[in-house]
Amino acid sequence: MLSSTFEDYLEAVLMITENGEKSATLQEVADALDSEVADVEVTTSFLIGEGYLEWVPGDALRLTKKGKEIASEVARKHRILQSFLTEVLGIEEEAANREACTLEHDISDETIDRLSSYLDSGGCPPPGRRAGCRWGQDACTLLDCEEGDTVRVAAIRRPRRNRRLLDLGIFPGEVVEIRRKLPNHSVVVRVKGCDIGISPEIATSIVVESCP
C-alpha cells in the first residue's frame, strides 16, 4: 500500500496525461501538486524505481500499467467522494475537492462501492436493512428478499449468460415485485405485468436494492 503522497502523485500524473494517453513533464507535475521541481524529482524517481512510472523520450513521464491502476482507483474514489460531498451534503465545490483529496486515501473499497451505488440509486437507502447483506460477492440479491417485496434491480452478474433476463425486462434500474418465494429458493417475480419463474442460482445473480 502506497502512502497518500505517492497516491497523489500518481493521480496528478493521470490527470495531466489525460488517462495516461499523453506524457507529463516534471514541471507540469510540480505545478499540479503546488511544489518544487526538485522535490518532485525525488519522489518520481522512487515511483519509477517501484515500477509505477516510466520515462518516455523527451524527458517526460508516463504511468505504467500498474501505476495507472492505482491512479484510476484513487481518481474514482475522488470523483465519488466529491459528488457525495457536493450533491448530497451540499458542501461547496472547492472545499469538497480539498476534503475529497484527504479522504480518498483512507476510505475502504467497500464504503466507496456502497457510496457509489447509493448515488446511482438516486438516494434509496442502501440495502443494509437486512442482516448479512454486504456489497461485493455477498450483496443483497433477489434471494434475500421476501415474498411481497418490491425492489429495484441494481446489477446483474454474468450478464451474457443471463441474456434472457434482459429480454424479459429484468435489467438494472427496473423495479420488480417478488410474487412467490419457495422454501427451496425458486422465485417468481412480476415485471412489466408478467410473472417470471427463476431458479435460485439465477436469482442469486440479480443484485437488488430496496426501494421506496
Added chain:
Amino acid sequence: MRFALVGNPTVGKSLIFNQLTGLGVEVSNYPGTTVELQRGNTCFEREIVEIVDLPGIYSLEGESDEETLVRQYLDRQETDVVIVVANATRLERNLYLLLQVAEYGLPMVVVLNMVDDAAKQGLEIDPAPLRDLLGVDVILTAASLGKNIDQIIPAALIATRPSEVEIPYDHHIEAAIRSLGKMFGVGRRGSLQALQGFGDDPDLLEAAQTIADEIESRHRMTAAQIIAANRHNFARELADLTVRKETPPPRTDLDSILTRPIPGIPILFGILVGMLLFVFVVGSYLEELIVEAFDIFMLQPFIALGLPPLVEALGTAIILALQAGLGIAFPFVFLFYVIISILEDSGYMTRAAFLADNAMHQIGMHGGAVIPLTLAFGCNVPAIMSVRLLRSRRERIIASFLVTMVPCSARTVIIAGIVATFVGIGAAFSVYGIVFALIIITGLFLSRVTPGEQFGMIMEMVALRRPDPKLVARKAWARLSEFLFIAMPLLLVGSVFLGLLEFFGVMAIFEQIVEPYTMGLLGLPGYSATALIFGILRKEMAFETLAILAGTADLGAVLTSLQLYVFSVVTVLFIPCLATITVLLREVGSRITLAITIYTISLGLLIGGLIYHILA
C-alpha cells in the same frame, strides 16, 4: 407474396396461422411449441399468399436456437411483409420485440391479439397512437374468437412501408452507431447487433467490442443492457399511450394455490396420479367394450365361415390387428392426448415447471424439464423435440435419456392391457413405481457424470386460461390421426407378416433357438422374444404380437402372472421405439442415441431378470 408471423411465445401466433391457412399446427400454452418454420398457403382474391409461422421468441438478439433462427430468417429478407403478433394483455413486454423487428426495416403490420382477454382485465386498447408512432397498420384481434382475423391478409397485402419509428438510445450508444456506420458502412441495426456481439464481419465485431467495453466501463452496465433498457423504456412509453387501465374486476388469483408448496405440490402429484388412474379406469372400460364387440361381431362370425386354413390365418391376423389397434391402443392413446392437451392449453405446465425446479436440479436439469417429461406420457417423440427448451447440451442429453424411459401411452397399453387386466391394478402401479425409481436413479447418476454446464430456469409464467374444448379435441384428434394412419397400417402389415411366418412354421424354428435364453434369463417362452422385437417398431405391437403368437387375447390363460409382469417390465424399459430413435438421432446425434439404446436394452433385461430370479 410471402408474409411471416413474428411474436413472443404464447401470443396466439400459431392459432392465427391455423385460421389463416386452415392447416393444423399445434398450439400450446407454454413457450417453445413451434421450433421450426411452419409454412402454409392461402388464397386471397386469386392471389396465392404464403404464410410462415416463426417460432415464438422474446428477443432477436438472444442466443437460443429459436432466436437465432428468426434473426437469420429476417436477415435474409425472404419475406415481403412481417406480421408482428403481440399480446394485448402484456403489451409493454411484447412491444420490446416489436421494436426490434421494426429496426429491420421490412414492411410491417402489427396485430394486437387477445383483446378479449384485455377487456376482461379492464384494459382499454387504443391502436391510434401506436399506428401514428410506428407508421404501420395496427389491427386488434381476438384469435380464440376468430375476431378480425380476416383483416390481417388484406392489411398485409397493401403494406409496403417499413415502420419509421426510431428508438432513442443513450448518447454513447448513438455515438457508437455513428462511428461504426462511418468506419464500416453498417446501418443502425447492424451497429446495434455488433455492439452486442452479433454479426459476421470480424473487423466490425472487434471494433464494436472495443467500443462496447469502453461504454461498459463508463456506465457499469454492458452495452447490451443499456440497449435493452432503452428499448424497454421506449416500449413503456408506447404502451402507456396505447393501454388505458380501468379498475380491473376482482379476480381470483389461482397462482396463490398453484405455485405454493402447499397445496401446489399435492396438486401436482394429484394431477399426475389422477391422469394415470383416469386413463387406466376409463381406458380399460372402453377397451373391454371394443374388444368384446370385435369378438362377437367379427372374429366369431369369421371363424364360423370355415374358410381354407391359409385364408383363415390371414383373416384372423387382420382382425386381431384391428382389434389390438382400435380396441386396445385407441382408448389409451386418445385419452392421454386429451388430458395432455388440456394441461398444455391451460398454462399449468409452467407452474409445474416452477414447483419442480428444485427437484429437477437434483437430476441435473431445471424446472423446464417437467414439460418434456410430462409430454412423454403421451408420446416420446414430441417430448424429445421439446427438450430444446433446455439450453445446454448437458441438460438435453440428460433429458433425452429420461424422456425415453417415461412410459408413453403405447407402453401404458402394455401396462394396463397386460398387468392391470391379468395381474391387478396394484401390480400395474408398481410397474410405474419401478420405472420412476429408475428414472430418478438414472437422473442422479447422469447429473454427476455428464460433462457440460447447467443453466437455471428463466421462464415466463404464461396466463392461465380455460382450455377451449374445440381446440383440445382438434389437437387430440390431430395426434391420434397420426396413430391411426401411420401406426395402424404398420400394425396390419406386421400382423399379416407374423401370421404368415407362423403359418409356414418359421416362427417355431426361431423360437426354438431363442427359448433357452429367454427362459434362462427372464423365464419367458421363446415367442415373447419375437413380441419384444416387434415392440421396437411400435411399443403397442409387443402386446398385440404376444396375443397373436399366444393364439389368444386371454393371456392369463397361457402365461403365469409373473411371466406377464416380467414381460411388461422388460417391454416398458426395453429400447425406445423406432420413431423415438429417429427423432433422437436428429436432436442429440448418433452417439447419444446409441448410448440410450444400449442403456435401455441392458436396463430392461437386467431389471426383468432380477424380478424373475427374485420372485420365482
